[in-house]
Amino acid sequence: MVQSSNAAGAKTPDFHIDPEAYDRMYAQSVNDPATFWGEHGKRLDWIKPYTRVKNTSFAYDDVSIKWFEDGTLNVAANCVDRHLATRGDQTAIIWEPDSPDEEALHISYKELHSQVSKMANVLKSMGVGKGDRVVIYLPMIPEAAYSMLACARIGAIHSIVFAGFSPDALGARVNGCDAKVVITADHAPRGGRATKLKDNVNQALLHDVDDVKCLVVKRTGGQIAWREGLDFWWHEEAAKVSADCPPEEMNAEDPLFILYTSGSTGQPKGVVHTSGGYLAYAAMTHEYIFDYHEGDIYWCTADVGWVTGHSYIVYGPLANGATTVMFEGVPTYPDAGRFWQVCEKHKVTQFYTAPTAIRALMGKGIGPVEGSDLSSLRLLGSVGEPINPEAWNWYNENVGKGKCPIVDTWWQTETGGILITPLPGVTKPKPGSATKPFFGVTPVILDDQGNELSGATEGVLCIKDSWPGQMRTVWGDHARFVSTYFEMFKGYYFTGDGCRRDEDGDYWITGRVDDVINVSGHRMGTAEVESALVAHATVSEAAVVGYPHDIKGQGIYCYVTLMDGVEATDELRTELANWVRTEIGPIAKPDVIQWAPGLPKTRSGKIMRRILRKIAENDYDSLGDTSTLADPSVVEELISNRAALA
Ligand code: 6R9
Numbered sequence: 001m002v003q004s005s006n007a008a009g010a011k012t013p014d015f016h017i018d019p020e021a022y023d024r025m026y027a028q029s030v031n032d033p034a035t036f037w038g039e040h041g042k043r044l045d046w047i048k049p050y051t052r053v054k055n056t057s058f059a060y061d062d063v064s065i066k067w068f069e070d071g072t073l074n075v076a077a078n079c080v081d082r083h084l085a086t087r088g089d090q091t092a093i094i095w096e097p098d099s100p101d102e103e104a105l106h107i108s109y110k111e112l113h114s115q116v117s118k119m120a121n122v123l124k125s126m127g128v129g130k131g132d133r134v135v136i137y138l139p140m141i142p143e144a145a146y147s148m149l150a151c152a153r154i155g156a157i158h159s160i161v162f163a164g165f166s167p168d169a170l171g172a173r174v175n176g177c178d179a180k181v182v183i184t185a186d187h188a189p190r191g192g193r194a195t196k197l198k199d200n201v202n203q204a205l206l207h208d209v210d211d212v213k214c215l216v217v218k219r220t221g222g223q224i225a226w227r228e229g230l231d232f233w234w235h236e237e238a239a240k241v242s243a244d245c246p247p248e249e250m251n252a253e254d255p256l257f258i259l260y261t262s263g264s265t266g267q268p269k270g271v272v273h274t275s276g277g278y279l280a281y282a283a284m285t286h287e288y289i290f291d292y293h294e295g296d297i298y299w300c301t302a303d304v305g306w307v308t309g310h311s312y313i314v315y316g317p318l319a320n321g322a323t324t325v326m327f328e329g330v331p332t333y334p335d336a337g338r339f340w341q342v343c344e345k346h347k348v349t350q351f352y353t354a355p356t357a358i359r360a361l362m363g364k365g366i367g368p369v370e371g372s373d374l375s376s377l378r379l380l381g382s383v384g385e386p387i388n389p390e391a392w393n394w395y396n397e398n399v400g401k402g403k404c405p406i407v408d409t410w411w412q413t414e415t416g417g418i419l420i421t422p423l424p425g426v427t428k429p430k431p432g433s434a435t436k437p438f439f440g441v442t443p444v445i446l447d448d449q450g451n452e453l454s455g456a457t458e459g460v461l462c463i464k465d466s467w468p469g470q471m472r473t474v475w476g477d478h479a480r481f482v483s484t485y486f487e488m489f490k491g492y493y494f495t496g497d498g499c500r501r502d503e504d505g506d507y508w509i510t511g512r513v514d515d516v517i518n519v520s521g522h523r524m525g526t527a528e529v530e531s532a533l534v535a536h537a538t539v540s541e542a543a544v545v546g547y548p549h550d551i552k553g554q555g556i557y558c559y560v561t562l563m564d565g566v567e568a569t570d571e572l573r574t575e576l577a578n579w580v581r582t583e584i585g586p587i588a589k590p591d592v593i594q595w596a597p598g599l600p601k602t603r604s605g606k607i608m609r610r611i612l613r614k615i616a617e618n619d620y621d622s623l624g625d626t627s628t629l630a631d632p633s634v635v636e637e638l639i640s641n642r643a644a645l646a
Pocket of ligand 1: 261306307308382383384385386387408409410411412413414434495496497509511512518521522523
């Protein structure tokens with residue numbers, strides 16, 4: 001067994017596995033997945049134990065994914081009730097508010113049980129039952145976790161919408177899954193400012209369906225508009241119900257949640273995850289990858305609006321009986337030392353964040369890091385985009401003091417949990433590489449024709465066989481699930497990412513190969529931004545690409561063709577940027593808008609994004625073949641406009 005130690009030199013627990021155990025367990029997990037997962041599925045409490053472990057097919061004409069299909073369980077009971085006997089008084093959630101002047105909360109498993117049960121009873125009283133959908137549109141407050149687990153308790157399916165999304169984006173998601181209830185808060189404080197969440201809900205519902213009930217958490221007491229008969233205060237309803245709500249018996253393959261994510265077309269997809277396989281996978285990856293042990297204080301800085309918050313703030317850690325930190329704020333408020341102050345305050349042992357946050361903090365120098373005692377930290381994690389070696393080294397030296405393993409975890413909303421990652425105690429660190437597959441994961445690199453490449457190579461990343469945390473379908477559109485992930489490369493799950501494998505068999509993710517960009521670790525379909533732009537009365541056509549951005553990883557670069565007679569002014573540029581911000585949300589606000597009298601198109605009318613990417617990158621020498629363009633002269637014009645912008 002390999003020993004780890006923290007910076008204070010205190011003896012810390014053994015890692016769960018060593019290199020020999022990894023090789024042995026990995027081999028079994030891919031050669032005999034039914035036996036491997038049959039064993040590891042037992043980490044959950046089942047009401048009726050499963051007898052069939054794996055029933056999956058990636059065959060194009062018959063894509064079907066089922067794990068533990070004859071077992072029954074309740075996810076909330078696994079995350080809460082089963083811990084009561086052994087750790088009822090242990091803290092389940094440490095809540096750290098936006099402002100350090102407000103007091104942090106320590107919520108025990110007992111308290112969590114009571115709150116979740118009450119929330120479940122309130123939802124029932126509002127007419128929500130098994131299989132119904134509930135949209136959660138909340139800031140990072142404990143009620144977000146209560147809501148998720150309350151849905152799970154009664155068998156309702158939650159769909160969380162990130163609180164930074166606009167009323168329109170919210171409305172589309174409420175309607176997309178035909179939600180019965182929206183859970184929200186009056187206002188959402190973040191970075192010292194407050195978003196009027198309830199007002200956003202009012203606008204969203206007015207646009208679309210106006211009979212959706214709303215359960216409102218009082219976060220700030222700020223002013224809101226009330227819809228009599230449809231809106232209910234959480235604290236008032238909670239006082240009326242009992243704290244006893246028996247968990248519903250659910251099949252392993254019953255949906256647990258829907259989470260919308262961007263793809264290469266304009267419409268976000270409702271990714272569906274189910275109960276048994278998802279939870280077993282989230283819990284197991286959380287324990288092994290983050291070297292989780294009894295007594296640890298684990299902190300993932302994500303938001304529950306993204307998949308990372310689902311799997312690694314709520315479901316994985318709570319299934320393991322962990323203490324998980326929920327942070328309402330941002331890394332730079334009230335100052336750039338906030339992350340490190342919170343680590344010191346709560347004696348955080350594992351810290352999991354995104355490269356974009358590390359790069360932003362790197363820019364503030366080491367002063368803010370040195371201001372806090374980080375000796376409790378034992379392991380660091382990264383997720384959301386490739387981490388550049390410079391940021392990796394800064395993280396390692398200044399935050400981990402050269403003593404904490406760093407896990408660069410590659411995964412997706414679709415995968416439910418981490419698929420490729422270093423393992424503490426096993427993997428030799430390699431800045432910038434996600435290194436090796438987790439148990440049961442079979443990555444392959446294919447060429448454009450779908451041939452498997454061997455040895456050191458580069459191509460598109462696909463996965464050969466199913467793992468328990470895999471998404472099962474697109475909500476309401478199974479055909480779209482099949483065509484998005486299984487059509488291009490028959491027999492494989494297509495990730496949409498490019499990837500290199502080195503001589504040691506380590507994987508290096510090179511970024512998306514489709515029209516998805518990664519802005520500050522958030523996925524965005526360029527088509528979504530384009531449709532927002534063309535929805536403006538002055539815009540006739542738009543093409544959006546990503547370009548390298550020092551802090552965000554990728555920035556949003558928009559080429560806009562205006563309607564005839566509209567004048568291209570700086571005021572209009574600002575107006576369009578703000579328009580996109582309001583249509584989709586602040587994370588989608590364009591960084592650059594370049595006027596484009598024409599766009600480079602093939603004779604069949606397809607926009608050549610390859611060329612637009614090169615121009616955005618200021619890389620004119622490798623534009624490639626432009627002779628197939630309908631009008632090659634537009635390229636010259638775009639280049640000279642680009643120069644004028646810079
Ligand atoms: C968990 C999450 C998924 C996309 C994925 C890839 C990129 C995530 C990464 C990474 C390189 C890592 N990505 N983690 N790229 N190294 N460690 O982020 O899910 O929002 O669905 O994004 O993010 O491009 O395909 P999601």
